[in-house]
Amino acid sequence: MASEPIIELAGLGKQFHTANGPVTALDDINLTIEKGEIFGIIGLSGAGKSTLVRCINFLEIPTAGKVLFEKQDMGALDEKGRRMARRSMGMIFQQFNLLAQRNVLRNVCFPLEIAGVPKAEARKRAEELLCMVGLEDRMKAYPAQLSGGQKQRVAIARALATNPKVLLCDEATSALDPNTTKSILQLLKKINQELGVTVIVITHEMAVIEAICDRVAIIDQSHIAEVGKVSDIFSQPRSRIGRQLILGDAVDNVSFSGTRQIRIIFDGRASSEPIIANMILACKTAVNIMYAATKDLGGTAMGQMIIQLPEEEAEARRITNYLSTMKVPYEEVREDAV
Amino acid sequence: MQFDATIWSMLGTGILETIYMVAMSSIFSYIIGIPLGVILVVTAKDGIKPVPAVEKILGIIINLLRSVPFIILAIMLIPVTRKIMGTTIGPNALVFPLIVAGAPYIARMVESSFREIDAGVIEAAKSMGASTWQIIYKVLLPESKPSLLVGAAISVTTILGYTAMGGFVGAGGLGTIAINYGYYRYQTDIMLITVAIMVIIVQIIQESFMKLSKANDKRIR
Ligand SMILES: Nc1ncnc2c1ncn2[C@@H]1O[C@H](COP(=O)(O)OP(=O)(O)OP(=O)(O)O)[C@@H](O)[C@H]1O
Ligand SMILES: [Mg+2]
Numbered sequence: 356m357a358s359e360p361i362i363e364l365a366g367l368g369k370q371f372h373t374a375n376g377p378v379t380a381l382d383d384i385n386l387t388i389e390k391g392e393i394f395g396i397i398g399l400s401g402a403g404k405s406t407l408v409r410c411i412n413f414l415e416i417p418t419a420g421k422v423l424f425e426k427q428d429m430g431a432l433d434e435k436g437r438r439m440a441r442r443s444m445g446m447i448f449q450q451f452n453l454l455a456q457r458n459v460l461r462n463v464c465f466p467l468e469i470a471g472v473p474k475a476e477a478r479k480r481a482e483e484l485l486c487m488v489g490l491e492d493r494m495k496a497y498p499a500q501l502s503g504g505q506k507q508r509v510a511i512a513r514a515l516a517t518n519p520k521v522l523l524c525d526e527a528t529s530a531l532d533p534n535t536t537k538s539i540l541q542l543l544k545k546i547n548q549e550l551g552v553t554v555i556v557i558t559h560e561m562a563v564i565e566a567i568c569d570r571v572a573i574i575d576q577s578h579i580a581e582v583g584k585v586s587d588i589f590s591q592p593r594s595r596i597g598r599q600l601i602l603g604d605a606v607d608n609v610s611f612s613g614t615r616q617i618r619i620i621f622d623g624r625a626s627s628e629p630i631i632a633n634m635i636l637a638c639k640t641a642v643n644i645m646y647a648a649t650k651d652l653g654g655t656a657m658g659q660m661i662i663q664l665p666e667e668e669a670e671a672r673r674i675t676n677y678l679s680t681m682k683v684p685y686e687e688v689r690e691d692a693v
Numbered sequence: 694m695q696f697d698a699t700i701w702s703m704l705g706t707g708i709l710e711t712i713y714m715v716a717m718s719s720i721f722s723y724i725i726g727i728p729l730g731v732i733l734v735v736t737a738k739d740g741i742k743p744v745p746a747v748e749k750i751l752g753i754i755i756n757l758l759r760s761v762p763f764i765i766l767a768i769m770l771i772p773v774t775r776k777i778m779g780t781t782i783g784p785n786a787l788v789f790p791l792i793v794a795g796a797p798y799i800a801r802m803v804e805s806s807f808r809e810i811d812a813g814v815i816e817a818a819k820s821m822g823a824s825t826w827q828i829i830y831k832v833l834l835p836e837s838k839p840s841l842l843v844g845a846a847i848s849v850t851t852i853l854g855y856t857a858m859g860g861f862v863g864a865g866g867l868g869t870i871a872i873n874y875g876y877y878r879y880q881t882d883i884m885l886i887t888v889a890i891m892v893i894i895v896q897i898i899q900e901s902f903m904k905l906s907k908a909n910d911k912r913i914r
Binding site for chain 2: 412414437438439440441442444445446448450452453454455456457458465466468469470497498499510513514517523
């Protein structure tokens with residue numbers, strides 16, 4: 356199936372006017388989200404993720420640029436048109452946002468009531484959805500009687516009630532423990548595959564992106580830092596924020612402005628032994644690979660690699676000690692020797 | 694003094710008149726106060742349909758009415774009361790100023806109940822395409838029901854207090870009895886009995902609304 360855009364953001368910007376002057380939450384965001392994909396948006400707190408997702412369904416009116424939903428300019432719609440469009444875009448939240456005074460079944464009926472669906476029909480649809488999310492035995496329970504994971508399942512069933520084409524998830528798993536997170540992510544994947552719903556996942560956790568997303572956009576300080584297939588970005592983050600999110604803080608804290616470099620010689624060890632990776636794991640620091648020429652010759656690794664040591668004396672010493680202990684030959688080289 | 698049948702029947706009438714005034718004015722104050730509370734919340738700067746001018750002006754009117762002590766308000770309103778109710782004495786005459794004082798009070802109580810609702814829940818309703826009107830009657834009102842009932846306990850007892858002051862303008866009810874006997878005739882015993890009856894009525898109002906609120910609150914497991 357040829358990919359076809361479902362949501363297009365063009366030059367999207369959002370500025371808030373506060374008592375302390377204007378705050379730019381989004382600036383020149385350009386993104387295309389394809390029909391049927393699971394698209395992740397990741398960024399640190401305050402990066403503008405929530406604002407971005409709220410601009411997509413126009414809960415927040417952008418101050419610049421356009422949002423196209425199935426080629427339809429959301430900004431050109433009147434209030435009623437926007438409400439109709441929102442019914443095609445379900446949304447779930449970190450705090451679930453269920454109606455506390457309604458039981459589970461009536462919570463799922465809520466969007467259908469709003470859309471004017473007859474009661475009996477709404478009830479039937481709600482029951483189906485609750486079966487799909489695995490809550491058929493809790494229909495009469497009230498939100499206060501449910502666990503976080505169960506509440507999010509209700510919220511998902513509710514968001515899907517009106518048969519939306521897109522499901523917007525703003526930190527949907529951030530209030531859940533790791534196991535519950537996993538099961539909710541699996542449910543989102545199932546919804547994507549079985550119902551063909553395009554899913555947009557907002558998160559600050561790389562693990563969430565890794566678990567279910569096809570493509571990801573990294574947002575940093577109101578801007579898109581990079582966009583791409585999850586596998587590409589994971590193997591080669593180009594932006595500084597991307598490296599930070601994927602590799603963790605270690606990378607950023609290590610400074611390589613020093614000039615100490617060493618040459619590691621591969622003299623015929625089993626090529627299956629990941630020397631450099633083991634060294635990094637054992638020393639818990641990063642190294643900068645300046646040059647590498649290794650070959651796998653019949654199962655043994657031959658060649659050499661030049662790495663730059665961290666500026667921090669103690670970290671550099673950990674690496675040289677490790678190499679000595681592991682009996683990996685190395686020698687210190689001057690920079691101009693490379 | 695003797696507690697003869699006349700005094701008991703006078704107290705009985707007083708109780709009925711007080712209940713009548715409290716009930717009538719509470720009902721009408723709520724009929725006016727709830728929509729005012731809704732308007733305050735909906736038109737507020739952070740509301741569903743911000744119209745800051747409306748909220749400002751309504752807020753000022755409410756504050757003005759709330760800052761006049763009830764008894765003074767009742768006296769000031771006498772000419773209007775005469776026009777509207779056709780009389781300036783008796784329970785019916787007091788119901789009008791009671792509503793004028795009660796409605797803004799209730800508007801503020803309702804406003805604060807609505808403000809307790811999590812903004813996220815309203816956001817969720819919006820994300821489903823709910824209109825302002827749908828948010829009002831499907832989210833704001835039902836979700837704040839327990840809180841509205843707690844507020845009612847406070848509002849209705851406040852109105853009960855106002856009716857007692859109505860004794861000074863000859864409104865009838867327990868307040869008039871307490872003032873006539875305790876203040877003008879120094880018959881402290883009758884005044885004390887009316888006070889005791891008022892205390893019991895306050896207890897009953899408070900307890901019933903609290904029970905109703907609890908019975909209606911699904912947030913409790
Ligand atoms: N209504 C508002 N008024 C003023 N500033 C706002 C408003 N909403 C968001 N902002 C600002 O916009 C920026 C982005 O906020 P946003 O909530 O989109 O961040 P986020 O990436 O979702 O963060 P988090 O991970 O903490 O949820 C922040 O600087 C925030 O203070
Ligand atoms: Mg957020």
